[in-house]
Amino acid sequence: MGRLTEKKGCEYLIKSMARVQSILPNTKLIIIGDGTLRSELEALAAKLLTNYQFLGVQPSDIVKSWMNRAQVLAAPSVTAAQGDSEGLPTVVVEAQAMALPVVSTFHAGIPEAIINGQTGFLAAERDVDGLTEYILTLLKDNEKWQSFSIKAREHIKRNFDNSKQIKALESIYGSCL
Template identity: 45%
Template structure:
């Protein structure tokens, strides 16, 4: 079989949020498979000019909108949209996030194709009761039930971005024999060590992430209050935006923590911040609704950039670092342990320099996006060309 007739439809409802550059990079890293990115709406946040994009638009008439809305519930799609996608000659539909898989399933059924679903985190971490109570919106009340019905379909398989997330998916009710682990990886040609040598950098701790409960930034602020009492020159830089920004800003001020809130930054600007920091910290927690970090690709970006990491992220803390070699993990919400690790690292330039060197090599070997995507293509081959599911 040649690459020309190995086509996958990569599905996401909205194309594409700026936080999902990893989907674009995974598509660009495909070698043996041709990808067509399919969705229902263009967001105009990420440049998609270098991708093959198809927008399945149900908004042209009232009848289209009604057909699509009803069709999603019963697993069918408008015939015109099915004909347009059938012309691509695809062998597989690959949906990102289980929430979107419910909309990708009618496409897979209409085209008679297997469906592969990558689970990223909130889609199976969030408690079923939270969805069923309508907290995700009225239309998502039945999401857990519909997902589990989808999971038993013989044409459907799942990928989890970490082993920890795979275990969460099993607890959610997805059959264990239908879930494999597939790390996403990062572009290690973009994230490389740079900036001043570690010993010449200010004692700066960097956080990058959405300012929401599960990212745990408040625990880092609490820890930095202890760090700055021991190391008065230590500083915290927070990159990201979200509903908790003002609350966190106030917490830092009332705690006397010197913290700079940069807001949301581009990937290039984040790299610049990494090049000026001694430590990257992702103090993720399990949120009150059960949501938790699936992996935390920013951990890989930091290590690839030569910045040691400290994290409590689900998946990332056990699978995304080499403990004591490229970074350290700690139990979520354990402010004392976090402060102790940060103080120890900021006081030891030698261990920081050693970790910086090991981190870049570790990510290049284990998590380069090309290597990870090559393994993904083997999974594509197994689904389409191997034994029947």
């Protein structure tokens, strides 16, 4: 979910999903969003994948519905050739708040939101093999998926709650004044 630009790493996700589908052919990749790379990514998916869908931009209720049906959210962000990079993609936090494990990358602020090996998995940028391994692990190991799901939601509630963060920020301001 997001803009289909280089920094989102969708090219690597599509390549990874081709490998996943060779092992678990019923696995479907859903891409929600639009952007400058959409036609290029659709062409790559048509060449490599058997089960995928590009939905374009969708309203938040449709996005939420897809996230509730998903087993894994993949967000393989990368630093683009021109240096463009993420901060912390909101969807990574939202997914975990919905008890949806995330497979992502060691990129920008993402490691602050995902506890690697506990609430999700982090691979190196552009690491198709790592993404594939981690997606397959979560799709094939229901106990691990369940554990990650529970821990992800707890982690976000504990560390990303707006009211708690506002109080912490007010405390910092208070100590500076």
